[in-house]
Amino acid sequence: MGPVGRLLTRNEIRALVQRHGADIIGHRHMAIERRCYQHGAVTTFSHSIRVACLAVWLADRLHLWRRVHLASLIRAALLHDYFLYDWHDDDNGAHRLHGFTHGRTALRNAMRDFTLDRIERDSIAHHMFPLTPVPPRYVEGYLITAADKISATRETLSMSRFDRPELTR
Ligand SMILES: [Fe+2]
Numbered sequence: 232m233g234p235v236g237r238l239l240t241r242n243e244i245r246a247l248v249q250r251h252g253a254d255i256i257g258h259r260h261m262a263i264e265r266r267c268y269q270h271g272a273v274t275t276f277s278h279s280i281r282v283a284c285l286a287v288w289l290a291d292r293l294h295l296w297r298r299v300h301l302a303s304l305i306r307a308a309l310l311h312d313y314f315l316y317d318w319h320d321d322d323n324g325a326h327r328l329h330g331f332t333h334g335r336t337a338l339r340n341a342m343r344d345f346t347l348d349r350i351e352r353d354s355i356a357h358h359m360f361p362l363t364p365v366p367p368r369y370v371e372g373y374l375i376t377a378a379d380k381i382s383a384t385r386e387t388l389s390m391s392r393f394d395r396p397e398l399t400r
């Protein structure tokens with residue numbers, strides 16, 4: 232059984248993410264994620280919160296709590312796109328390989344700002360599988376990879392992208 236002994240509600244999932252990710256969500260570098268659009272009208276910050284909530288939801292509905300470390304799942308999900316730049320900016324071609332390289336960049340930034348366990352490190356580094364060749368080693372990594380693909384597709388196809396507000400920089 233899961234963290235509360237029955238299936239989790241949306242609000243319970245959000246509360247778990249807030250609780251286990253409080254230091255990450257409150258970190259000053261998260262301000263960068265709040266300024267950068269990820270897909271459509273969704274910032275990297277809100278994308279990361281969605282991926283964390285969806286990963287917890289998947290673990291819950293798939294009854295994986297015996298095999299999943301909740302805190303590591305949430306923390307790795309919140310940090311999976313912690314690359315801290317706007318990948319839509321050209322920057323002289325620096326971000327051309329973004330899809331292939333940003334897992335490593337996110338891990339480097341995350342290790343600088345937080346103490347990570349091996350599940351968190353591996354899940355962040357390999358979340359772009361199968362675009363990058365090395366698969367995640369832990370079930371948490373697969374949940375994050377799945378949640379990320381589902382969220383990215385939904386965010387990209389959402390009509391709200393056409394009336395997204397201009398962000399002030
Ligand atoms: Fe990513």
Ligand SMILES: [Fe+2]
Pocket residue numbers: 278282311312379383
């Ligand atoms: Fe992502």
